[in-house]
Amino acid sequence: MPRFLHTADWQIGRWFSSFDPEDALPLAEARLAAVERLAALACTHEVDAVLVAGDVFDAQTVSERTIRRMFNAMAGFSGPWVLISGNHDAALAESVWTRARRLGAVPAHVHLALRPEPLLLEACRTAILPAPLSQRHTYGDSTAWFDAVETPAGWLRLGLAHGSVQGILAESMVDATNPIAPDRAARARLDYLALGDWHGGKRIEARCWYSGTPEPDRFKANDSGQALLVEIDAPGAEPRVQALRTAQFDWLELSASLRVASDLDGLLQRLEALPAHTVLSLRLEGQLALDLHQRLNAALAVLRGRLRHLSVEASALSLAPTDEDIAALQADGYLAEVIAELRELGAAGPAPSSEEPGEAEIAREALALLTATLAQRRRELSA
Template sequence: MISLLHTADWQIGRVFSRFELDDASALFEARFAAVERLAAIAAERGVDAVLVAGDVFDAQTVADKTIRRLFNAMQGFTGAWVLMPGNHDAALTESVWTRARRIGAISSNVICCLEPKPVVVAGKFTLLPAPLTQRHTHSDLTEWFGTVPGSDGLPRIGLAHGCVQGILPEDIDSANPIAAGRAQDAGLAYLALGDWHGTKRVDDRTWYAGTPETDRFKANDSGQALLISIASEGAIPVVEPVRTGKFNWRQLETQLAVASDVDGVVDILNAMGGDDVLQVRAFGTCNLAGHRKLSAALDAARAKARAVVWDGAELRLEPTEEDIQSLHADGFVGEVLKELRTEQSGTEPEIARDALLALARILDAQGRRSGAGA
């Protein structure tokens, strides 16, 4: 019986620059916490080894402190950890891996597979790794798996990072290719893959584990690891996904046209919780009253959720006559409002929209001051 925990794409040290500073910091920290959860799961389930199929680090340039923090996060499991470079942390002559060794961060129970050669792990299986030694390759680094004689009598487990040909979307099916059917052709008991950030079954013996902490707005079944049980020689692995992620990333694309469309977005924003990361992309048209409602809901959601990213670049403001009357935009000011509304169809629509909003806010504030002094 072989028991494994398969994970990949930790990308420790990733900087979430598109988010506000406090949100980016929380997302950065969550990746260390995910490794701690992996260690706890491995210890609780008593697995023979944890396999990490590439992209352990996000970049070669991560700080020494980040390297040390990662290996500290792994200390909750004292069994074998098998780490392999991917395209983000390739095994260059001088790399994040050589630095980790130089500063003495790597524990004795951690196997770093920096070369394509067989390794016997925990006395239970022979690992065949295909580490990347450069960011992109155009040859199949797993091809040698089928040439290794099985003289030790142990089951063989493959570990690779790349794109299984004909399985993943065509736009990413180029660099770091892996032949479909590699597990069967090479006589592997299991092939643990990384690179695709979601959990994905390729065949009975070949799986992508995905990243253990979701890191992008894509519904790809991420935030998990895979518990693998192989009962006996030739047996089909039993694969059990286990939840490891903390944050729930969601993406909402919505076209606004009428008041009820705005209300629908507001309802979603009002339902946000502390572990939610939401991106909203709105397009279409919205009046000033609706935009005020959206802005208020966004402000409230940003205070409740972990992060909210708003993209209204394609949202056109269409003030109604009621909007203009409520702003008391008579005469010249009213004409400016109408002109800005028209200019949203011109060459610089975002500037016109922002100017329209700024003018509306000024008129709004003036109206509230007048009302307070009445």
């Protein structure tokens, strides 16, 4: 019974430029480690071949060292690897693939299927029909040639392509143009069509799947961080597809509205339960009294040291000092006069409709900043 591991969108060499270097490097390294895990899974499940549906590299300009490290990461599985080019690493006349070949970096058991012609794997009686991209954007269906090509009788027919299945994925969900007919598997008499480009796992129909990227790289709940184990009993039999986890890091997006202590308690309880391998984007809104605001900041400081990455968007979360907060500052003299004036101005009603903040809003923000600064100063002096 032939068995295959379907994966795609490794994007080796990607640099997470929006992250601090301290976080970006481990995220980049995790993509290479994912290839090593794929090799281990291929061995564990004794697959006949690993099918890689494009975007192996993130760019044509990755370094020689990155090219060599990527192919070295595949050494753990000595069976066939079949790779096609995607939109990030299109098979141009001069490309990352031609550089890899010049470097002698491509192992003998790795097949670069960079031309639209059948690749025959005799050991498992399987014909691979590849649809490599030769440019970043195409407007014709690169899988159209599958329909007419003949393959040995009694052999499996597997398609390998990178692009967007038409009418299934919204334009905002795909990485680039490169259309694929939704009924290509049926029209081309394929036993299975392995797709790449969509970074999440997705079943198009029984014989057509996106595997998703093996290491998440976006804050989307789309079944990324996996590879697909595909088993096909015989030509014409419906494939059995099983998702296998490959991710090192979990990417998570959370939002919370904070106004009272119980809101904060609930959020902190949820955050404390997150595993250390989480990459978290947190959005906060609402208003908090000074003591709750300080408690939140202290908890976030601890969390930044524990999680793989934490980004916080809190522009919609304001500090609303209570009378007790202000009294506890024991401000006197000029500071007391400033605080009193800001409180008086801030107590005024909302400004008329305007794009610019009104005097009352500015006064409330100034009072919040002054209160937080004075409270911090008092803590430092008492430490």
